[in-house]
Amino acid sequence: MNTNSNSYVMVFAVTMCVTVSSALAFLATSLKSKQEAAAEFDRQKNVMMAAGLIERGDPRMREDLEKLYADRVKQVVVDTIDGVIVDGEADALNEAAAEKDPEQSGRYRSIEQAMTEGGKLDAIILPVSGKGLWSTCYGYLALAGDKNTVKGIQFYKHGETPGLGGEIENATWTAMWKGKKILDDKGELVSVTVKKGKVDQQKPVEKKHFVDGLAGATITSNGVSKFVLSDLKALGTYLQKK
Amino acid sequence: MTSTAAPETKAPLFGEQEKKAILDPLWDDNPISLQMLGICSALAVTTRLDVSIVMGISVICVMAMANVIISLLRHMIPSKIRIIVQLVVISGAVIIVDQVLRAYAYDLAKQLGVFISLIITNCIVMGRLEAYAMANPPWRSLLDGIGNGLGYAWIICVVGAVREIFGSGKLLGFQVIPDAMYEAGYVNNGLMVLAPGAFILLGVIVWVQRAISGYVEK
Numbered sequence: 001m002n003t004n005s006n007s008y009v010m011v012f013a014v015t016m017c018v019t020v021s022s023a024l025a026f027l028a029t030s031l032k033s034k035q036e037a038a039a040e041f042d043r044q045k046n047v048m049m050a051a052g053l054i055e056r057g058d059p060r061m062r063e064d065l066e067k068l069y070a071d072r073v074k075q076v077v078v079d080t081i082d083g084v085i086v087d088g089e090a091d092a093l094n095e096a097a098a099e100k101d102p103e104q105s106g107r108y109r110s111i112e113q114a115m116t117e118g119g120k121l122d123a124i125i126l127p128v129s130g131k132g133l134w135s136t137c138y139g140y141l142a143l144a145g146d147k148n149t150v151k152g153i154q155f156y157k158h159g160e161t162p163g164l165g166g167e168i169e170n171a172t173w174t175a176m177w178k179g180k181k182i183l184d185d186k187g188e189l190v191s192v193t194v195k196k197g198k199v200d201q202q203k204p205v206e207k208k209h210f211v212d213g214l215a216g217a218t219i220t221s222n223g224v225s226k227f228v229l230s231d232l233k234a235l236g237t238y239l240q241k242k
Numbered sequence: 243m244t245s246t247a248a249p250e251t252k253a254p255l256f257g258e259q260e261k262k263a264i265l266d267p268l269w270d271d272n273p274i275s276l277q278m279l280g281i282c283s284a285l286a287v288t289t290r291l292d293v294s295i296v297m298g299i300s301v302i303c304v305m306a307m308a309n310v311i312i313s314l315l316r317h318m319i320p321s322k323i324r325i326i327v328q329l330v331v332i333s334g335a336v337i338i339v340d341q342v343l344r345a346y347a348y349d350l351a352k353q354l355g356v357f358i359s360l361i362i363t364n365c366i367v368m369g370r371l372e373a374y375a376m377a378n379p380p381w382r383s384l385l386d387g388i389g390n391g392l393g394y395a396w397i398i399c400v401v402g403a404v405r406e407i408f409g410s411g412k413l414l415g416f417q418v419i420p421d422a423m424y425e426a427g428y429v430n431n432g433l434m435v436l437a438p439g440a441f442i443l444l445g446v447i448v449w450v451q452r453a454i455s456g457y458v459e460k
Contacts, residue, residue: 012318013326016330020333024341027337038345
């Protein structure tokens with residue numbers, strides 16, 4: 001057979017593409033539920049890391065951690081207009097609409113609460129997400145029960161440059177967020193800002209509301225400041241309510 | 243689709259050529275240290291040993307799969323579009339590995355991130371398809387794929403192990419440098435976790451490997 005005739009080449013190419021793509025489609029569909037479960041578990045781990053329930057690289061088995069999440073963390077829905085926790089379903093978050101106008105991002109937002117072993121409120125964990133440089137970054141910001149002090153921040157999904165913007169995952173950097181306040185002395189929401197350069201520890205305002213910038217990742221740093229502020233603003237009424 | 247390969251002729255299962263196919267790339271014709279292929283990922287994913295191991299295994303799987311498939315199709319592939327066909331097969335194999343990792347080793351898949359997908363552009367894979375699988379029967383191609391994958395894997399594992407020990411004082415996540423050393427003033431070498439550390443280390447490995455294997459520039 002002449003394997004170089006045009007018709008043979010065409011038929012071969014089409015057959016090849018159809019075979020490979022159907023094989024891949026089959027594989028992707030059959031692994032989908034496993035992958036989603038793995039991604040959900042990863043999300044739960046990040047919620048617990050932000051809240052300080054576990055450390056990064058916790059050696060416990062997956063079942064134990066899933067049980068810990070089920071026991072200690074619960075999802076609640078906040079009515080962002082009245083600033084109270086309500087029963088019911090959260091609105092689906094529309095990233096594109098929220099980007100333009102935070103008010104449009106839905107009245108009912110889902111947040112998570114972490115409990116102490118005694119069942120008292122230990123931390124509230126808010127989802128934060130928005131544009132970095134290349135990608136949308138997804139993470140969790142945990143506040144202590146006073147709704148003011150930051151307990152931790154974790155990013156679990158992003159497509160920033162490894163070593164530069166990707167350092168938002170760096171444990172040393174996320175540790176700097178601990179203890180920062182999101183409300184100023186008058187109780188106004190000011191959020192935590194990622195500064196360009198190092199925080200001046202002499203200035204009380206900076207010490208309270210700023211963290212060091214990431215070297216070589218100004219746009220990612222600015223992005224983080226911006227979307228953390230806008231996500232906190234969306235929950236402003238709830239956070240400022242004592 | 244075929245997954246297993248049987249020897250085409252009555253030749254012995256492990257003849258001279260078969261042995262050569264699997265053993266040569268391990269030492270005498272190592273893809274990294276002698277052919278200088280696949281350097282990019284060897285530098286990028288070797289900050290820790292566990293990541294290096296997973297990357298090594300992924301490359302072995304991709305090379306074995308792609309080599310066998312191309313070898314089975316070698317009489318049917320039109321030479322005009324053979325490079326594209328090879329790429330389709332490599333991409334297919336890489337996506338399979340990526341999907342499986344995401345389902346069963348999510349953390350590692352996240353660590354390796356884009357580098358798994360970048361196996362597609364790893365010159366070792368395409369080099370072996372073009373140079374070996376297009377001209378040899380499936381069984382031998384399978385051995386050649388595994389051999390080259392192993393040749394790549396052992397080097398990145400050595401780099402990964404050294405970088406992890408000196409860069410973070412650990413091996414596979416367990417501390418190997420005793421606390422007493424740190425108390426005596428020892429500090430982890432920050433260079434080792436950065437790309438230049440990998441460059442230097444890889445250079446040293448290439449040098450040592452070439453000195454022992456007696457390589458001469460042609």
